[in-house]
Amino acid sequence: MRIAFLGPHGTFCEQALGSVLDDFPGARTEPAASTTAALDALRAGDAELACVPIESSVEGAVPATMDGLVETPPVVVIREILLPVRFGVLVRPGTTAADVATVASHPHGEAQTRRWLAAHLPHAEVRMTPSTAAAAAAVADGQVDAAVCAPVAARHYGLEMLADGVHDTGDAVTRFVVVARADSTLPAPTGTDRTSIAATTVNEPGALLAILTEFAIRGVDLTRIESRPSKARLGTYWFFLDGAGHVAEAAMGEALAALHRRCTDLRFLGSYPRATVPPGSTAPSPPVAPPVPGQTPADHAAAAEWLHALRSLPSRAAAGPVVG
Numbered sequence: 001m002r003i004a005f006l007g008p009h010g011t012f013c014e015q016a017l018g019s020v021l022d023d024f025p026g027a028r029t030e031p032a033a034s035t036t037a038a039l040d041a042l043r044a045g046d047a048e049l050a051c052v053p054i055e056s057s058v059e060g061a062v063p064a065t066m067d068g069l070v071e072t073p074p075v076v077v078i079r080e081i082l083l084p085v086r087f088g089v090l091v092r093p094g095t096t097a098a099d100v101a102t103v104a105s106h107p108h109g110e111a112q113t114r115r116w117l118a119a120h121l122p123h124a125e126v127r128m129t130p131s132t133a134a135a136a137a138a139v140a141d142g143q144v145d146a147a148v149c150a151p152v153a154a155r156h157y158g159l160e161m162l163a164d165g166v167h168d169t170g171d172a173v174t175r176f177v178v179v180a181r182a183d184s185t186l187p188a189p190t191g192t193d194r195t196s197i198a199a200t201t202v203n204e205p206g207a208l209l210a211i212l213t214e215f216a217i218r219g220v221d222l223t224r225i226e227s228r229p230s231k232a233r234l235g236t237y238w239f240f241l242d243g244a245g246h247v248a249e250a251a252m253g254e255a256l257a258a259l260h261r262r263c264t265d266l267r268f269l270g271s272y273p274r275a276t277v278p279p280g281s282t283a284p285s286p287p288v289a290p291p292v293p294g295q296t297p298a299d300h301a302a303a304a305e306w307l308h309a310l311r312s313l314p315s316r317a318a319a320g321p322v323v324g
């Protein structure tokens with residue numbers, strides 16, 4: 001099995017994937033030049049899975065991933081990974097801060113170190129690269145003077161650390177997803193799962209509220225909401241929603257069925273185990289709402305059983321029209 005990931009070697013994405021690789025025995029990891037390229041490799045059949053960053057606790061969504069998830073042919077998330085991130089500034093050996101005229105990073109790397117860069121390298125021009133490790137490679141090639149990236153990139157590209165721990169906000173966590181083609185198998189429910197969808201709806205007052213209500217009335221804890229342009233015309237959007245639960249469970253399944261009746265387009269983007277921050281990190285895991293009384297899986301099962309019993313009562317043919 002081939003797993004494409006946001007490369008080159010030395011990205012946070014590679015670290016995230018490495019942390020779950022034992023669960024994909026025999027997998028071969030293959031660096032892709034960008035998030036879009038990793039998802040394209042998956043869709044083209046050049047990889048069976050793709051691992052890409054989807055959001056960070058500091059900078060929010062990774063737009064290329066959100067957009068890539070709703071392209072066709074359809075893909076689904078089968079796994080999420082939470083990785084605490086720490087940034088360093090890497091340079092060619094012997095470079096001092098005074099020598100740094102250009103510094104490169106992934107947009108999320110720049111966003112998470114903006115204040116540090118303004119304070120310590122105020123005259124450096126900041127350039128964007130498809131990944132933090134691509135920035136490190138550009139330093140090694142002499143295209144830029146410094147990279148904001150994972151400290152581990154130093155040994156991949158023969159660089160040295162000019163400064164470590166340069167992030168503006170401590171305890172930053174990035175969420176990565178492992179994505180498969182939609183015709184592959186669905187992860188079995190674990191009891192602590194997350195389901196992702198993307199929906200479009202008509203433009204009328206209350207349309208989004210109606211979508212949210214389908215989850216609320218079934219006690220589904222929504223864990224994320226994002227919107228992205230549909231790209232068809234200005235003012236039309238995909239709404240991306242994540243909720244606690246698995247499509248195989250009654251509450252989530254019924255909510256999705258209701259959305260199918262209500263939305264102009266609905267994409268199922270996967271049900272997969274909810275990740276926590278790895279042990280040893282001081283960063284907190286995402287919050288989880290307690291179950292709503294009357295809406296637990298056991299409550300749904302009891303209600304379904306009751307309905308099934310009602311429907312199993314012997315039925316009588318309806319009386320025909322009275323003639324004469």
Ligand SMILES: O=C(O)C(=O)Cc1ccccc1
Pocket residue numbers: 006010011012013014053056085106108109130131132133150174
């Ligand atoms: O570029 C990388 O190394 C990535 O994996 C994407 C990213 C960039 C910045 C913070 C977290 C993840």
